[in-house]
Amino acid sequence: MSSVVHKSRKLSLQPNMKMKKLTLAILGILGLLLFQNCDNMEDSDPISQGKIIDVDPSFFITTGLTAPITTVPCTLSNGKSSTCYKIVTNSIPDEHQLGPWCPATITDGKEKGGLWFEGGKIYDVDGAFVKNMGTFYSNSKLLMYKEDGTINVTKSQAACQAAARPNVDPQYQNFCVECQPSYFTGTLSFLIPVTPVQISGTTTDNRMGVRGVAFNGVHFDPPAPTDAILGSFTLAPMDDCGGHVNLASGYHYHAATGCSKEIAQTDGHAPMIGYAMDGFGIFARLDPTGAEPLNLDTCRGHSDEVRGYHYHVAPPGDNNLINCLKGAQGSFSVI
Ligand SMILES: [Zn+2]
Ligand SMILES: [Zn+2]
Structure with a gap:
């Protein structure tokens, strides 16, 4: 009797296992389809449509660096392994007082x-x-x-x-x-991805920390706690x-007022002033005619064919440079 029961249980289990396998297979196919859909969604994102521009280490002022810029393996804020430029500075600009x-x-x-x-x-x-x-x-x-x-x-x-x-x-x-x-006698180390990587969503305030770095090696800080x-x-x-200076990380910017190195653009676009921690470029707020871009997203960024995705800083009185990051960020440390 007991063996019959056992058999019947065994028999009744087999169809369930088949069902499970079938369900898993269907879920797998659905997952694959969803994954492909996600890829398609990213492809339709304005950043992906534009060019992705690599960071250009030659833009940095060499006298602002305490060591030549090197490439190193790094882990970005999205957990992915990447290659970063390591930029080491003492945060003392030499192009302005x-x-x-x-x-x-x-x-x-x-x-x-x-x-x-x-x-x-x-x-x-x-x-x-x-x-x-x-x-x-x-x-x-x-x-x-x-x-x-x-x-x-x-x-x-x-x-x-x-x-x-x-x-x-x-x-x-x-x-x-x-x-x-x-x-301040410390040294600043920035790891910035050589090739920016877009993330889904944005990185906002409490996970951002330092926004980026000017070409003179000075960091763009979050808003001052006025x-x-x-x-x-x-x-x-x-x-x-x-x-101004604090003892934790030395001289840092809370606003861009046009003092640090700017790289003029040949097409009338606002000049470039540095890189964000995700490797996308940071540009001045105004173009040479005094006009501000109108189509900025919530991070204060937009895309064009020449510069790919990039940010434009806020007005100096805002006590803010950019609002969020669209890319996986590298890291900043004081050593
Ligand atoms: Zn400050
Ligand atoms: Zn622009």
């Missing part, structure tokens, strides 16, 4: 200070701006100068460190914070080139 950031007195002109971003606008940080901050921000506690008109400015590496940290040392509240380039800076009763101006 650094600073000034903080004016010394409330009567100093705009040539003695840098820039500040507020509400999408850019402001000169001159003596009058610092004098007027309490009114400008409707907060009478914002008072960064003494009775004699001298502005409180950080004067040492220790002061810069204490004033720039998230929980600002109370003795540096109501200070204009400036850190000198000499305070609310947190002001909330701690400090001001950390950018210089007129949109950059």
Whole structure:
């Protein structure tokens, strides 16, 4: 009896297994079809339709590099193995001066200070701006100068460190914070894919970090935390080139104001100013006639036949360069 039951179970199992095999086969074919459809969808994407342009390492200013650019194996943010250019710099540009950031007195002109971003606008940080901050921000506690008109400015590496940290040392509240380039002695290493690889979707803020690198080896940073800076009763101006120094990664840009190396385009397009971390080019916002491209996507990118997919930076007052990345990014580290 038991053997009969066993047999009948065995018999009843066989059709199920056949069904399973058949189901697996159908699923496999469906999967293949779906996969091919995905490929087709990517083919219809505007980036894939345009050219993919390799990174050109000769665009970088050699004096901004601490070692010649090499190619190395790398793993991109999509988990895929690739080949990257390794670009090593000390983040000190030599085609423009650094600073000034903080004016010394409330009567100093705009040539003695840098820039500040507020509400999408850019402001000169001159003596009058610092004098007027309490009114400008409707907060009478914002008072960064003494009775004699001298502005409180950080004067040492220790002061810069204490004033720039998230929980600002109370003795540096109501200070204009400036850190000198000499305070940072590290080296920056960028791994950027030789050939950009489009990803499905985009990489946005919290997974992006550093946006890219200028041809002088200076990094394009995410937006400066201006609310947190002001909330701690400090001001950390950018210089007129949109950059300032922190102790973690040295001099970096929060805006592109036309100071760093630009590569002019022969067809009237805006000049190129660097590469994003995904290897797509970064271009100035405006073309030589002062016009901004109208067809930018959410990342501030678009494609054309000459440059393939590329980005155009936001206006300096936006405290932002590009919004997201369309390609798998390499990596950035301080060594
Ligand atoms: Zn910054
Ligand atoms: Zn363009």
